[in-house]
Amino acid sequence: MTDGPLIVQSDKTLLLEVDHPDAEAARRAIAPFAELERAPEHIHTYRITPLGLWNARAAGHDAEGVVDALITYSRYAVPNALLVDVADTMARYGRLTLEKEGFADSPEGTRLVLRTTDRPVLEEVLRHKKIKPLTGERIDDLAVVVHPSERGSLKQELLKVGWPAEDLAGYVDGEAHPIELNLADWHLRPYQQQAIDGFWHGGSGVVVLPCGAGKTLVGAGAMAAAKATTLILVTNTVSARQWRDELLRRTSLTDEEIGEYSGARKEIRPVTIATYQVLTTRRKGVYTHLGLLDAKDWGLIVYDEVHLLPAPIFRMTADLQARRRLGLTATLVREDGHEADVFSLIGPKRFDAPWKDIEAQGYIAPADCVEVRVSLPDGQRMTYATAEPEDRYRLASCSDAKLPVVQQLVARHRDEPTLVIGQYLDQLHELAELLQADVITGETPVKERQRLYDAFRTGEVSTLVVSKVANFSIDLPEASVAIQVSGTFGSRQEEAQRLGRVLRPKGDGRTAHFYTIVSRDTVDADFAAHRQRFLAEQGYSYRIVDADDL
């Protein structure tokens, strides 16, 4: 029995005591295969999942290494069953491989083959109802032909039955296009370079970096490595513009080389930035813009915010398996549980850095999270008590009692760039009037949005009231205070985004503030509890104060 920093639990979670002298070494040892689930101040929880183990296998780690890491750092003896399970699970990856056979110039051309080293495995999966139709003629005992168009679906199905295939079939080079990074006045941070290398050597896959850690630059770096025509898929038009600006500034690409493919414009250029929305637009049940995917011989496809990737894009991605794919995200956690599809269709995780680490490196401002509880006035309490359940959240989160608190907080941080975030438009407009600030909602035209953002950036405007649209992929470098008055029901992913807003690097290293205003004894407080838990699990200290004590 050693006195290690790690405790292995029977539910396959690993508890890491952070203050232990060996904690850092243990963290490094387990990071490749265990997903960090919670990172509160003293004990971090990692989880061993099949996906995590397969991610590790894809990154070249073997079962012995994993077992060794567990045994070396574990405080108590590790149950044998768990070690056996780890070894078994890892051994499943790579039993099946997708390979390309033949030569392009031979008369038969090349063909895609599902090959195994272990005949029973192939027999087992071929007997599967959903897998059988995806394969073609049997070559021999150990191999079967796969139609190239089924490459993605096959990988998806194989993962579902627990035999993930290693995709060794390679990628098409795509149409070459010179792209260089323009490193005159900046340079890639070390972890960004690691992320780019990790992706490039892996072929396809996902890079996980927190908001503000420079995911766009990782994308640019990957493009410079590929030197090929690139399709970039982003969440919305604002985000597309920001990608465009960033690429113009950081790379050798010129305005003429970058096209925007959105609701407003339909340009197809060597580097094309398209929104998810336009790709998923349907007319009479047909995806009208699907042609974009084949419009050019793309050498690289970049998916921004992979965790928001809509389901139809997954289906389209299944057909793009011959092209290099880079996924960028702040979190692999998907509210819809489609983590496995990300693994099989975009690729395994190629790089991951926990938020706290990057913060410690000084790239992200530390944040002070405070929950402010307000009491509903008696009249509203009665209204709330008698309201229908579906109206309760709205009633609680839109309480008037919140207004003076917001006002007070804004006044306290008078000269700091402040965002007031909410879900309900009435409430936002009311607040805007009270604070004499501008509102940005989904209805605000793109131009107006851009103008306000620019003004906010320059400091001309110090307070903005924003709705849900602000959650995703906007870049507000100088926001240092966020006040959340209402939000979707305790979504973890939303919380990550909101925190990201205020965590962008600050010029002077000030502490960022994140306030949540909550009505006491209502569902609002229950949802707030979910969000706080998430924050605490991410390692941010938070406090609860009563509005009267502010």
Add this chain to the structure above:
Amino acid sequence: MPTPRRSLADDIRGRSDSELTDLVLARPDLARPSPADLTSLAARASTRASVQRAVEALDRGHLQVLEALVIEGGDVGDRPSTESPSSELDAAGRRDSEPGLFTLLGVESTGDRAVVTGLVDDLWRVGLLWRGDDREHHVVRTVPEVLGPTVAGLGAPIEELRPSLTPRHGDPEALRATIDAAPSPARAMLEKMTWGPSLGVLPQERAGSSSARWLIEHHLLVPVSADRVALPREVGLALRSGRLHRDTVLVPPEVTTRAVSLTDAVAGGSASELLTHLDELAAVWGAEPPRAVRTGGLSVRDLKATAAALDLDLDRSAFVVEIAYAARLVADDGEVVPVWAPTSEVDEWSASEAGHRWASLALAWARSTRAAHLVGRKVGSGLSAANALGPDVQWPAIRGIRREVLRELASLEAGLSPDAESLRERLLWRRPLRPASVLSDALDAVLREAEWLGVTGRGALSAPGRALSDALPGTASPRGRTGTADGASDSAGRAVAVAMSAHLPKPVDHVLVQADLTAVAPGPLEGSLASFMRLSADVESRGGATVYRFTPASVRRALDAGWTAAEFIDTVRRSSRTPLPQPLEYLVSDVARKHGQTRVGGASAYIRSDDESVLETMLAARELAPLQLRRLAPTVLVSGADPRVLVELLRDHGFVPIQEGQDGSVVHAEAPRRRAGSRRRAVPPAVSPVDADFTTTLVAGLRAAEASADERRAVEESRPGPRIPTTDPVVTLSLLRDAVAERHGVWIGVSDQGGGVARHLIHPRRVDGGRVWATDEGGREKSYSVHRITGATLETP
């Protein structure tokens, strides 16, 4: 020995005390009930039941030698003691009488021969063989009966099948020649029957039947019925080139092992986990006992709920539940609607030291005849799957398998983990007559359970596991010290407990509380802290550590149980190694703020009146004091008394109340913690062990009996008077009556209080009421009970 040995009885009478002790120890059934003397011991040793038992206990090596001896005995049986001159003397000076035996077993090297000789000695020791004067070994007559008509797949001898044939047809050389001359289809037919079964069905088609005819004509096959043929023993042996078994395996097959480390630490971890599971089971079932289904088990739904509460899979929860039952920690409470509840023994058990707790579980497991792995499987003829705690899980064979496995594990060096398949081979070798299917799932289940228990760690027997194995009867090495019986196990339990205590993770006295409202106990918590944490927080993750989460509901639970917010915070603060996060304090005070805002109480009757002064009067009335009236509101009083009593009493004292309907009185009671009465201890079968001490006494007793029988016989011979035959009481009575009538003297035998038979010459006067009055040899008048008279004969004049 002066008397020649002609039977097992003679052999046994000739054995030394230590040899007899060995015999009785190896076959304890011979000693129950204690035999009167060596002759009856021998008789018992050759009964079919006892021989069957002894043969079934043989391992493959001994069995093969015994089979060979049976076959060989049949071979030489008709040539009594005309020993072939080629017999050699072995090192011990004993005549090597087994050349045929060695051939049958295919044993050539001197080393292997020594092994065979050793096995033969063992068989003699357990009384399946007896030695004649010539030191030739003879198989006890019952053995061939027990082995059945086909021994090792060989058929009956030719002369039994067809007595008319001359011995020439059994001659191996001649047979060999005939076989060599057989046409190839006939040869193929013979080869199919070579290794058994020795009976075949005659082929119908032409080619086959002609081959068969050829074989029958040459007496290589003997027809036994219209369409069946048998392969005679001699032919079978010739086909097998004189060998009896295809593979002779005289020594146990090797168990392949691999070295593992940290065995004891892993075992300690598993043990600690199991103890936690049982604590939780007791807590969960104590609060909400699941119903017992009509057949006496636990319903599948309740097992699933228990599994969810313990965060285990179904198999493992079934194991936990069954072991709790085996250790008498849970029981059916026997009420009208029976439920499974922790027994009153749980509290004492929980309070005892961890090692001791484990020991009681491990011993219960080893002694239990319940097979938890059958839960959820269809057993026997049952239509539905077996329920945990139900009768279908009872399977006595599992206990033997557990002990065999433990014994095999104990025979390996510490830190060696056996390969399951080779262990299976070894167990099959140990008990070749047991159907192989018995082991199919059971072996894996036993190994799995041993790992869950901590009897093994990473597959190798742990030190506590070894202590357990030593504590069990029959699992210690056969020539070493014998284990104690099930009953006298306190000291054994202590040894097991001590062995485990050293390897259980050290209990910790603190938790680490974090801002996400979790508290992590980095090891098993000490008793009082553990129960506080279980009460005030929900368990989120188990294993080496425990992760607790404080939730509004869990905090409320603690407040409900009587903790105040201040005590709560104080306890957590004292137990936490880390500063208390502000959100936790906030949570506790927030819950406490709302706690008790509304009050609920019990009352069985109320009095309401719009006239407050009437109620004032009632409160003030001294004679109404027994009603214990309380005022809840200006116009409402309540009482604990029954409404009817209330009404009556009020009327007696001049008030004029009216009784209202029952609706409106609400009774809340705390759910009581259920405890079933202690599970009735089935009186354990009183197995007093047939151990060395007992056997020594027994053998001494047998010797004494033997000696005294001889002595009695001698005394009997020397006595005066005629031999008195044992006569039927009816005969005795009529004889006595005749004697009264004719005034004859009569010799009678009278059994005395010491059990001896005294002889008297009497002259009967009268016979009446079952007694006879007579004058004895000395002329004294005496009476004797007729039922004490063993026999009577007239005095010969």
